[in-house]
Amino acid sequence: MTDQYEVLRTVFGYDEFRGDQAEIVAQVIGGGDAVVLMPTGGGKSLCYQVPALVRDGCAVVVSPLIALMADQVGALRQLGVRAAYLNSTQAPEDRADVERRFLAGELDLIYVAPERLSGQYTRDLLSRGQLSLVAIDEAHCVSQWGHDFRPDYLALGELAELWPDVPRIALTATATRRTHEEITERLHLQRARHFVSSFDRPNITYRIEPKKQANKQLLDFVRTEGVVDGEPATGIVYALSRKSVESIAAFLSSNGINALPYHAGLDKRLREDTLHRFLREDGIVVVATIAFGMGIDKPDVRFVAHVDLPKSVEGYYQETGRAGRDGLPSVAWMAYGLADVVQQQRLIQMSDGDAAHRRSQSEHLNAMLALCETASCRRQRLLRYFDQESGPCGNCDTCLNPPSTWDGTVPAQKLMATIWRLDREYRQHYGAGHLIDILRGVDNKRMDQLGHKNLSTYGIGDDLDANTWSSVVRQLLASGYLETRGEYGQYYLTEAGVPVMHGKVPQLFREDARGPARTRRPKAA
Numbered sequence: 001m002t003d004q005y006e007v008l009r010t011v012f013g014y015d016e017f018r019g020d021q022a023e024i025v026a027q028v029i030g031g032g033d034a035v036v037l038m039p040t041g042g043g044k045s046l047c048y049q050v051p052a053l054v055r056d057g058c059a060v061v062v063s064p065l066i067a068l069m070a071d072q073v074g075a076l077r078q079l080g081v082r083a084a085y086l087n088s089t090q091a092p093e094d095r096a097d098v099e100r101r102f103l104a105g106e107l108d109l110i111y112v113a114p115e116r117l118s119g120q121y122t123r124d125l126l127s128r129g130q131l132s133l134v135a136i137d138e139a140h141c142v143s144q145w146g147h148d149f150r151p152d153y154l155a156l157g158e159l160a161e162l163w164p165d166v167p168r169i170a171l172t173a174t175a176t177r178r179t180h181e182e183i184t185e186r187l188h189l190q191r192a193r194h195f196v197s198s199f200d201r202p203n204i205t206y207r208i209e210p211k212k213q214a215n216k217q218l219l220d221f222v223r224t225e226g227v228v229d230g231e232p233a234t235g236i237v238y239a240l241s242r243k244s245v246e247s248i249a250a251f252l253s254s255n256g257i258n259a260l261p262y263h264a265g266l267d268k269r270l271r272e273d274t275l276h277r278f279l280r281e282d283g284i285v286v287v288a289t290i291a292f293g294m295g296i297d298k299p300d301v302r303f304v305a306h307v308d309l310p311k312s313v314e315g316y317y318q319e320t321g322r323a324g325r326d327g328l329p330s331v332a333w334m335a336y337g338l339a340d341v342v343q344q345q346r347l348i349q350m351s352d353g354d355a356a357h358r359r360s361q362s363e364h365l366n367a368m369l370a371l372c373e374t375a376s377c378r379r380q381r382l383l384r385y386f387d388q389e390s391g392p393c394g395n396c397d398t399c400l401n402p403p404s405t406w407d408g409t410v411p412a413q414k415l416m417a418t419i420w421r422l423d424r425e426y427r428q429h430y431g432a433g434h435l436i437d438i439l440r441g442v443d444n445k446r447m448d449q450l451g452h453k454n455l456s457t458y459g460i461g462d463d464l465d466a467n468t469w470s471s472v473v474r475q476l477l478a479s480g481y482l483e484t485r486g487e488y489g490q491y492y493l494t495e496a497g498v499p500v501m502h503g504k505v506p507q508l509f510r511e512d513a514r515g516p517a518r519t520r521r522p523k524a525a
């Protein structure tokens with residue numbers, strides 16, 4: 001049996017372990033279980049690959065990233081490691097060959113898709129060979145309330161009883177305290193040692209700005225900050241829909257940026273070609289849906305831009321984490337607006353899940369919004385979400401340019417009173433546009449027809465312009481004092497919002513979210 005340092009040097013060509021790697025590796029080699037929380041780029045793979053080569057037998061690696069298995073196995077084979085995979089994309093004769101080599105003791109690592117391991121056939125097969133360890137990658141997929149739930153992960157807990165003498169290691173790059181607890185419990189890792197690295201990515205600068213003209217803002221950003229030493233830098237732009245991916249890529253290209261679209265609806269050959277160019281060439285900007293990037297190891301991505309609001313802080317952290325794996329300065333930039341929020345709330349309400357699932361999705365969205373609307377350090381907010389405390393970072397937009405705030409307590413009351421009265425007096429709920437029209441005393445036919453000029457709040461908000469009102473709505477939504485429901489995103493007060501309506505909770509809003517200079521509009525006669 002060779003020791004772990006020899007494996008590290010001779011097989012992987014590294015001199016030293018990084019961070020917690022040495023301790024994690026020792027724990028697993030010693031036969032103990034481990035739960036590993038380590039940010040992207042931290043070096044999770046070595047934590048099970050090294051023990052796999054030190055311990056006798058073959059390691060089982062569970063990974064949901066089926067599309068990447070061939071690459072991962074190929075990379076290991078290049079290092080002379082005896083690795084193979086079992087998944088649904090494989091031809092039957094290839095699978096039979098892998099099974100034969102496993103049983104003959106000719107493999108050090110076998111990558112297996114989670115759905116294979118919930119089946120009896122694969123379990124029986126693996127039970128007939130000698131196993132060195134079980135590694136469960138992307139372990140947060142076991143969390144039902146997380147952003148990446150995979151039902152097949154739930155069955156993985158049974159492996160503890162199936163192979164009681166085989167050490168197990170679960171790894172993830174994103175886990176709140178709750179997800180961490182779920183991993184431990186559902187994967188039956190009660191006896192594991194826990195290794196929690198800092199989630200901070202100090203070389204990433206976070207910037208989030210209100211969306212005005214998304215395309216133009218993005219282009220400005222790419223032109224000014226997507227440049228390193230005068231050369232265009234490699235970057236990823238995330239958008240939610242395939243349609244916007246294509247239109248943004250076309251827009252950037254027509255403005256001289258080397259941009260390529262990437263989404264699941266594009267031809268497979270084209271996607272492979274895009275991925276290949278992204279990995280090999282310099283200065284490529286891939287515009288993608290979230291399908292792009294999981295497991296891709298491109299160290300010098302200089303920026304990640306979001307033109308739509310991610311669905312959760314976990315998703316945002318994971319996607320922005322693809323920037324700057326090499327440790328050099330990188331930027332995570334985002335533009336978001338009220339329309340994004342309303343659209344996502346609508347999608348949540350229309351989704352198939354049960355009420356608890358929808359509530360959890362709303363909580364995820366609200367946490368994301370709160371990060372957008374915060375007037376304090378973004379990194380601090382982000383790390384706090386993962387239960388890690390830190391001071392203000394000095395490397396995010398709010399630290400570098402502290403936003404001035406304004407007292408929005410009274411406007412918040414006016415808005416909420418309007419919603420409350422519409423509910424009380426008319427049993428009606430409206431979208432932001434109409435609420436703002438009421439507050440600003442807009443005089444039009446619709447107002448007459450609906451009789452809303454009779455509301456006591458009609459026109460009481462004409463001291464603020466529509467943009468400012470829109471930011472008030474957004475920030476109250478972000479704080480969970482308002483929620484939207486229904487097809488058109490109609491506004492409702494939440495229970496938490498009641499004291500705000502009564503003026504008992506001071507509201508400090510970001511000044512920069514207010515939009516351009518205030519215009520006083522004369523109240524209609």
Ligand code: ADP
Pocket residue numbers: 014015016017018021038039040041042043044045046297
């Ligand atoms: P993760 O899975 O945590 O995102 P990886 O396992 O892909 O991270 O590792 C990220 C990068 O760091 C890889 O290029 C890997 O080869 C490199 N790496 C990992 N451990 C070490 C080490 N001890 N010394 C030098 N490089 C390392």
Ligand code: ZN
Pocket residue numbers: 376377378379380392393394395396397398399400
């Ligand atoms: Zn900061």
